[in-house]
Amino acid sequence: MKRNKPIVLGELLKQYKSEINVSNGLLSARVMRAWDVVMEKNVVEATLNKYYNNGVLYCTIGSSLLRTVLHSRLPSIVYKLNQQLGGSFVKAVILR
Numbered sequence: 001m002k003r004n005k006p007i008v009l010g011e012l013l014k015q016y017k018s019e020i021n022v023s024n025g026l027l028s029a030r031v032m033r034a035w036d037v038v039m040e041k042n043v044v045e046a047t048l049n050k051y052y053n054n055g056v057l058y059c060t061i062g063s064s065l066l067r068t069v070l071h072s073r074l075p076s077i078v079y080k081l082n083q084q085l086g087g088s089f090v091k092a093v094i095l096r
Contacts, residue, residue, distance in 0.1 A: 027089060028052040034084040043070065055091035067095050
């Protein structure tokens with residue numbers, strides 16, 4: 001493949017990610033990491049399972065008391081996650 005002009009490395013990586021379709025997996029990993037950064041240590045330790053699908057972060061919390069407390073803070077949690085991610089990627093958080 002012959003190129004006539006140079007390509008910026010960032011643009012080349014975007015093209016590569018879209019060609020091999022790993023963008024969704026990378027975003028999911030970033031959302032998981034953001035949960036661990038944004039939430040307090042006790043919440044992270046009580047989180048048994050989490051996964052991200054179609055803008056929704058699903059979290060299984062081992063403590064019913066902690067889950068109840070977190071339900072009242074859901075709008076704030078979504079806002080903090082999106083701030084950490086640098087965009088509007090998380091639309092909702094579902095606690096189980």
